[in-house]
Amino acid sequence: MRTPGRPDRSASLWVVAALASGPLVSLGLARFAYALLLPEMQDRFGWTYAQAGVLNTANAVGYLLGALAGAGAARRWGTRRVFLLGTVGTTLALALTALAPGYAALLATRALAGAAGALAFVLGGALVATATSGHPPAAAARLLGLYYGGSGLGMTIAGLLVPLVLERSGPLGWRWGWLSLAAVGSLACLAALLGLRQQADPPPRGVEHRSWRRGSIGWVTAGYVLFGLGYIAYLTFAVAYLAELGAGAAQVAVFWAVLGLAATVGGLAWAPLLGRLGGARGMAAVLAVLALGTLLPLWQPRPWAFLLSAVLVGGSFLSAVTGVTIAVRHVLPAPLWTAGLGFATVAFGVGQSLGPWLSGAVADRAGGIAAGLAASAALLLVGAVLALPQREARPVRNRPS
Template sequence: MSSRADRLVVALALSSGPLLSLGLARFAYALLLPEMRADLGWTWSQAGALNTANAAGYLVGALVTAPMARRVGTGRSFVLGALVCTAALLLTALTGEYAVLLVARTAAGVGGAWAFLLGAALVAAAGEAGAPARSALLLGLYYGGAGGGMTVAGLLVPWLLDRAPQGAAGLQAWQLGWVALAALGALATLVAALAVRATDDPEPPRAEEHRSWDRGRVAWLSAGYTFFGLGYIAYLTFVIAFLQQQGVGLRTVAAFWVVVGVAASAGWFVWGSLIGRLGGARAMQVLMVILAAGTVLPVLLPQNWAFFVSGAVVGGTFLSVVTAMTVGVRRVLPPGLWTSGLAFATVAFGVGQTVGPWLTGWFSDVLGSLGAGLVLSGVLLVAGAVVALPQREPPPRPV
């Protein structure tokens, strides 16, 4: 790639991967969950299980990411993931059958894993050798795409729910919301395909390397990342329903979700220097404690100003945890094992985020309070920060 500016443009274009896989296919579900639950008569456990299905699909996708990259190519697999995600969004719009919705959410998770992980591999390959700070900046811009997706969804979905007539075109308002998300997904897929044409496919790990490398080198980092998966997902699944229980209207919901999305996109600029100074593992621990505080704030102070502060803290922090993990893996492992190391950590994370939505929904059903589920999530995040303490990595080089 000829210049630093070219790398920035490519990283921004590739960020259509997390925009689609996270911002639209996973997190926008929170905006539509209250309408879907009211229309379809779900318990909180059933509502949470749909995001558990999404996370389970993500876990399956992560497990086959490295083999797919070897056989199909990193760029092609990245675009295929975006296509699968978009098709799953459209399927979600076309049915109210719970079993079919479970299949659609699972498929969105599988495609989302390919689009998210392999896009990160493409961005990492586009980074500048010997310039870790600039490479980390590219990754931060890439992950920030998820915040862009959340921002667009926050502007569009509540507006549709407020204005779409019930039964328009034979669809409920929440179904029209999914149609709109699928249309955005198609646009993101086109951008992803164009971005891949401007990148060089990184060399995927050989099969024997993928099988034999020492996973203990990133074991504590991955264990802490598992707790991150358990804890963060509940907030981004249930917080809108919690706010509506507190009497918050759709316009405030839209503003809140835009704050979360904008903060997610801008999080790197707040926390990037911290990650550079502390290294991946230590920065991840600090960020998880901050994230826990933001998660429980709406329960402790159920007021509008606290809701928006919470959204800014959570939005501005959770993707930086992902960036910190990525930096940690890159510092501990040689370049040839980056894809395998990230896949391993993501599988550990996927186990956590698969259990997290159902666990929080079940806990909320048992105690009769969504707030209790958010508090549980905060506790799990702090536990993850403690679990990751033994992780060691080479000290960051001076920037």
């Protein structure tokens, strides 16, 4: 029997697992799976790396707009309703991408996927923060890791599904690839709906919280901007780098599946450290590991190095988001969690919007994607340094009664 006044952790676990459908669709399918489809689309349309990067920049710009609108939409229509709208809208955008007739239409559908995905991802994070309220730091970090790990599950599914679809679908395989992702997204929407039935909206922002000091989370937000600039290059161009080195479909599928599996469980592995260090210092450690993982295949462009890189990057990048969420919870009162996460996500979205174009432009000018990946690793290291000065008021651990 559950002790009165204490959180029901088993209920929280199942709710968070269902809400993880939001990251699965918004990031795992809509954003990161683009890397699997990019080589075939690039060959078919003759894009430069910069043009290919701009499509993910369009997705990131849409994400930025969605993050800007998310808090206001949640206050007006309810966090749960807008979260579901974002999950369904992202799935619709995946289907529309398959039908796009050209580059301009692809830009529009990628932007739509980003905007809807931001609603799902950010507001889902606010719902999970509410569901884990009252949990000890380590337990809350594990549940947040489970939520953000939904992105990794989406990547794993895409890594196993998309190469098979491309291999069997002929010259229009990229279109069938997007449709297959939309089919997976439809199932995820049903799971999200089930989770929402058991979760309440976050508490409304009171009059005393209508204005708040953004600088209170300034350092961790600055690190988050650099994370946005740096991590997205790897997840946009790693498969293109493999193709540049002559990798076949089987090697790409294994690489992406390992990346996704590592992302699925990585949040749980990082949770104890994040619980001890706090959000900002934990995020700095995550960014340092990401930089190492990004540089590894540049130093040793061999299959074992790519697999180890996939473990390091896949197992770490979502924990940067967990770190920011923990920091916001430690610094701000509960009624400001949605606003704080929205503000940090908007800043992150600025970096993420520039990252794909920047790394693609560096790759075009330097003669290969390796240069763009090296630049992104440097940005990640700078982000780790920027996050360290952030102060957090650590919560008191609940004592057993």
